[in-house]
Amino acid sequence: MSSHVADIVDELIRLYDNLDQQSIEALGDLYTEDVTFTDPLHHVEGLDNLKQYFLNTIKGIDYCHFAFAERARQGDDVFVTWQMRLKHPKLAQGREIIVPGTSHLKLAEDKIYQQTDYYDAGAMLYEHVPVLGYVIEKIKTRVKSS
Numbered sequence: 548m549s550s551h552v553a554d555i556v557d558e559l560i561r562l563y564d565n566l567d568q569q570s571i572e573a574l575g576d577l578y579t580e581d582v583t584f585t586d587p588l589h590h591v592e593g594l595d596n597l598k599q600y601f602l603n604t605i606k607g608i609d610y611c612h613f614a615f616a617e618r619a620r621q622g623d624d625v626f627v628t629w630q631m632r633l634k635h636p637k638l639a640q641g642r643e644i645i646v647p648g649t650s651h652l653k654l655a656e657d658k659i660y661q662q663t664d665y666y667d668a669g670a671m672l673y674e675h676v677p678v679l680g681y682v683i684e685k686i687k688t689r690v691k692s693s
Contacts, residue, residue, distance in 0.1 A: 580594045627650050
């Protein structure tokens with residue numbers, strides 16, 4: 548991996564290591580002004596909208612931490628795997644939720660202009676809402692026994 552791509556991934560890791568208001572304000576160091584960010588729950592365009600999305604995401608959480616693992620590069624495409632650890636008082640009865648995922652980053656001029664995150668939204672959110680969690684578990688059990 549070239550040094551500028553390694554630097555971008557290192558910066559990504561640093562900023563996401565403990566996602567908080569201060570790290571969100573520094574996203575301009577990593578992303579272009581016209582960045583596009585997509586995950587299973589949202590599609591966001593523009594750096595200001597991305598900052599607002601992350602600010603809204605962290606409201607009410609006890610913490611959100613990302614541990615990064617593997618990295619791969621092909622041209623200006625970078626792939627990183629990660630594990631998110633999230634604790635929110637209204638999800639999973641306040642217990643920590645652990646969700647594995649992968650990010651596909653597209654780079655231009657040493658910044659990320661497009662990021663697509665892949666993870667199981669059900670494992671992160673839906674399965675930890677009391678009524679939805681019960682219904683999803685019943686569906687999973689029925690599918691497994693079929």
